[in-house]
Amino acid sequence: xxxxxxxxxxxxxxxxxxxxxxxxGDLLQLVSFHIGGEEFGLDILRVQEIxxxxxxTRVPNSADFVDGVINLRGKVIPVIGLRKRFGLEALPHxxxxxxxxxxxxxxxxxxxxxxxxxxxxxxxxxxEPPPRLGKVEREYVSGVGKLxxxxxxxxxxxxxxxDSEELISPQAASA
Amino acid sequence: MDNDFLLDPAMIQEFLTxxxxxxxxxxxxxxxxxxxxxxxxxxxxxxxxxxxIKGTSGFxxxxxxxRLSHRAEDVLNALRRGxxxxxxxxxxxxxxxxxxxxxxxxxxxxxGLQQYSIDGLVAELETVQKPLAIAxxxxxxxxASGSPTMAQPASAPASPASQTPESGAATAxxxxxxxxxxxxxxxxxxxxxxxxxxxxxxxxxxxxxxxxRLVQLSRDCSAGRLALEKxxxxxxxxxxxxxxxxxxxxxxxxxxxMVPIDAVFRKFPRLVxxxxxxxxxxxxxxxxxxxxxxxxxMVELIGDPLVHLVRNSLDHGIELPETRAGAGKxxxxxxxxxxxxxxxxIIILVADDGAGINPDRVLRKAVEKGLVTAxxxxxxxxxxxxxxxxxxxxxxxxxxxxxxxxxxxxxVVRSNLKRMNGTIQLDSVPAKGxxxxxxxxxxxxxxxxxxxxxxxxxxxxxxxxxLETSRVRSTEVHRxxxxxxxxxxxxxxxxxxxxxxxxxxxxxxxxxxxKVVILLVGEKRVALVVDRLIGQESTVIKSLGGHxxxxxxxxxxxxxxxxxxxxxxxPAGLLAAVExxxxxxxxx
Numbered sequence: 001x002x003x004x005x006x007x008x009x010x011x012x013x014x015x016x017x018x019x020x021x022x023x024x025g026d027l028l029q030l031v032s033f034h035i036g037g038e039e040f041g042l043d044i045l046r047v048q049e050i051x052x053x054x055x056x057t058r059v060p061n062s063a064d065f066v067d068g069v070i071n072l073r074g075k076v077i078p079v080i081g082l083r084k085r086f087g088l089e090a091l092p093h094x095x096x097x098x099x100x101x102x103x104x105x106x107x108x109x110x111x112x113x114x115x116x117x118x119x120x121x122x123x124x125x126x127x128e129p130p131p132r133l134g135k136v137e138r139e140y141v142s143g144v145g146k147l148x149x150x151x152x153x154x155x156x157x158x159x160x161x162x163d164s165e166e167l168i169s170p171q172a173a174s175a
Numbered sequence: 176m177d178n179d180f181l182l183d184p185a186m187i188q189e190f191l192t193x194x195x196x197x198x199x200x201x202x203x204x205x206x207x208x209x210x211x212x213x214x215x216x217x218x219x220x221x222x223x224x225x226x227x228i229k230g231t232s233g234f235x236x237x238x239x240x241x242r243l244s245h246r247a248e249d250v251l252n253a254l255r256r257g258x259x260x261x262x263x264x265x266x267x268x269x270x271x272x273x274x275x276x277x278x279x280x281x282x283x284x285x286x287g288l289q290q291y292s293i294d295g296l297v298a299e300l301e302t303v304q305k306p307l308a309i310a311x312x313x314x315x316x317x318x319a320s321g322s323p324t325m326a327q328p329a330s331a332p333a334s335p336a337s338q339t340p341e342s343g344a345a346t347a348x349x350x351x352x353x354x355x356x357x358x359x360x361x362x363x364x365x366x367x368x369x370x371x372x373x374x375x376x377x378x379x380x381x382x383x384x385x386x387x388r389l390v391q392l393s394r395d396c397s398a399g400r401l402a403l404e405k406x407x408x409x410x411x412x413x414x415x416x417x418x419x420x421x422x423x424x425x426x427x428x429x430x431x432x433m434v435p436i437d438a439v440f441r442k443f444p445r446l447v448x449x450x451x452x453x454x455x456x457x458x459x460x461x462x463x464x465x466x467x468x469x470x471x472x473m474v475e476l477i478g479d480p481l482v483h484l485v486r487n488s489l490d491h492g493i494e495l496p497e498t499r500a501g502a503g504k505x506x507x508x509x510x511x512x513x514x515x516x517x518x519x520x521i522i523i524l525v526a527d528d529g530a531g532i533n534p535d536r537v538l539r540k541a542v543e544k545g546l547v548t549a550x551x552x553x554x555x556x557x558x559x560x561x562x563x564x565x566x567x568x569x570x571x572x573x574x575x576x577x578x579x580x581x582x583x584x585x586x587v588v589r590s591n592l593k594r595m596n597g598t599i600q601l602d603s604v605p606a607k608g609x610x611x612x613x614x615x616x617x618x619x620x621x622x623x624x625x626x627x628x629x630x631x632x633x634x635x636x637x638x639x640x641x642l643e644t645s646r647v648r649s650t651e652v653h654r655x656x657x658x659x660x661x662x663x664x665x666x667x668x669x670x671x672x673x674x675x676x677x678x679x680x681x682x683x684x685x686x687x688x689x690k691v692v693i694l695l696v697g698e699k700r701v702a703l704v705v706d707r708l709i710g711q712e713s714t715v716i717k718s719l720g721g722h723x724x725x726x727x728x729x730x731x732x733x734x735x736x737x738x739x740x741x742x743x744x745x746p747a748g749l750l751a752a753v754e755x756x757x758x759x760x761x762x763x
Binding site for chain 1: 632676677678717718719728729732734737738739740741742
């Protein structure tokens with residue numbers, strides 16, 4: 001019976017899918033992923049690729065949410081643990097752990113997430129401004145999207161990095 | 176529809192690259208022409224260059240460029256036909272035209288042509304090509320009366336706007352042009368010898384063949400067609416071939432980035448000519464080894480330090496002609512600019528036969544500035560004394576002029592060289608001259624490193640900074656002012672523990688015997704405690720990326736054999752982290 005609900009819900013998104021043939025502005029394509037039991041969405045145009053977790057190299061004196069650097073086909077990129085960034089406790093990486101590679105202000109970097117689920121299309125007009133969440137989260141949230149009975153927290157990667165342009169811990173930067 | 180041509184960026188880019196190259200060569204050629212006015216080959220080359228620029232710019236509708244290059248070309252044509260005699264005034268006008276063309280090109284590169292008042296210059300070019308105006312009596316009287324539109328700004332009050340930038344151009348605009356050129360070097364193009372590219376393609380072909388062999392091997396293996404005991408030898412053969420090919424590929428790939436150092440040396444004849452003229456000195460510039468190849472990035476970095484050194488030689492080294500004659504030297508001084516390759520290093524020499532540096536004067540200044548006590552000063556060797564010149568704010572020049580003597584100089588040269596992993600050495604004999612020797616690595620891309628292990632991370636240390644590795648007993652480690660130090664060969668070195676510095680979870684604390692790497696940072700030595708020495712390796716250094724670029728004590732990263740990222744440590748940064756910024760300042 002759950003599938004029944006889905007079908008009826010889907011019909012609305014079908015309508016907007018159809019509408020998107022006139023203009024892409026009506027639909028948002030998102031990569032959805034999980035961190036600490038919550039589902040997040042990131043604009044697919046921002047995502048360069050999604051890779052499995054690999055061996056990290058720690059960088060001394062970097063900010064503590066920087067988990068290290070990885071080798072992305074010969075390019076060295078920093079990776080940031082979103083759990084730590086959101087103030088959640090760190091979990092050991094497992095088979096589901098993924099790195100989402102994005103470009104923020106000309107620099108390529110990776111975000112470690114608990115798991116990546118799928119690519120979603122949601123109508124833009126279902127996105128609502130961020131509700132009053134915890135302070136930490138609200139800063140990086142550009143809105144909340146609805147699909148079926150799921151709530152997707154839309155992440156704003158630019159804002160996520162804006163207050164931490166330097167991924168170096170303060171005492172190291174001043175030294 | 177003509178505008179369609181104008182807007183084709185690829186075509187304009189092509190035009191700019193070609194014309195800028197032609198102009199650079201022209202600079203040198205024109206100065207050479209002054210001393211060998213009857214060199215037909217040279218005349219033809221300058222003529223052809225101007226003709227090409229005129230032709231292409233005409234096609235692209237860059238009218239001011241056409242007008243100016245056309246006039247300059249006329250002058251060359253008159254010279255070729257022998258209608259006029261070459262004069263200094265003519266060269267001045269031609270050089271001014273060249274500079275103007277250069278400015279127009281960089282304006283085009285920056286977005287578009289501006290308004291130029293080149294009437295005065297065009298008139299001057301027209302004047303100098305007329306046989307009458309250039310007739311033998313080329314003295315102040317004839318120029319002043321014969322041509323009211325002279326290049327000298329003072330005598331051309333009619334068009335001050337056009338002339339004032341002209342006069343400043345010789346000294347001020349030349350470095351300005353370089354800045355504009357290097358600013359957009361990220362999308363710059365370079366010419367590569369086809370032979371180098373062919374070598375590269377050949378190697379890639381071999382790489383593909385080796386790949387095919389490996390693929391076949393893997394198929395055979397999974398199909399059970401290959402005996403397990405044979406696999407070992409086949410695999411090691413393949414690995415050997417593969418490593419040979421990739422090494423070749425690496426060096427050949429780097430060679431495509433190498434350009435003759437002529438690209439740097441080319442601008443010096445003009446620079447020396449103009450400066451010597453301003454300083455009323457007679458100088459001959461000798462250039463040797465301009466075919467020596469250096470990395471493209473190095474060409475951009477070495478330019479400014481070299482300009483500085485040559486200026487120093489001209490300004491402080493070479494004496495005025497009368498002084499030289501009085502000292503029994505030829506009136507004309509010589510500055511030698513030389514490049515050669517020695518092993519995996521490039522040596523660049525800037526030598527002059529000028530007055531040399533007086534060590535007593537340097538020492539007096541050093542004592543005056545409190546850099547050294549009078550007592551200690553007596554024990555210094557002449558080499559140590561000359562080293563003071565490299566300290567920030569040090570200048571023995573008695574008068575300050577716009578060339579040098581402001582005390583910002585040699586320290587900048589040295590720090591620039593450090594950035595390139597190069598060194599500088601200065602030798603000077605009073606009354607005989609000064610020689611500055613620069614040593615640069617062949618390339619910035621490949622770095623020999625020593626791999627060490629700390630906890631479960633491997634780190635790379637630049638091998639050029641490693642003096643030795645050694646084992647020390649805990650009894651040899653002492654404490655001084657709260658810091659650990661090591662007594663080694665009768666010297667006291669600061670001791671750094673990477674585990675503690677990098678906050679790596681400490682294992683079993685201090686051991687009875689520990690492995691240390693002795694690093695040389697500037698003139699200082701530092702002992703680094705590590706867990707294990709892994710070995711040497713040649714690696715390719717990579718940037719840590721924008722966000723982590725300013726991380727002190729880490730110079731970059733390399734990729735290890737297992738595909739993991741290894742950090743390359745910066746010895747100077749490590750030392751600065753314990754000594755604080757003050758220590759760093761002294762080192763720079």
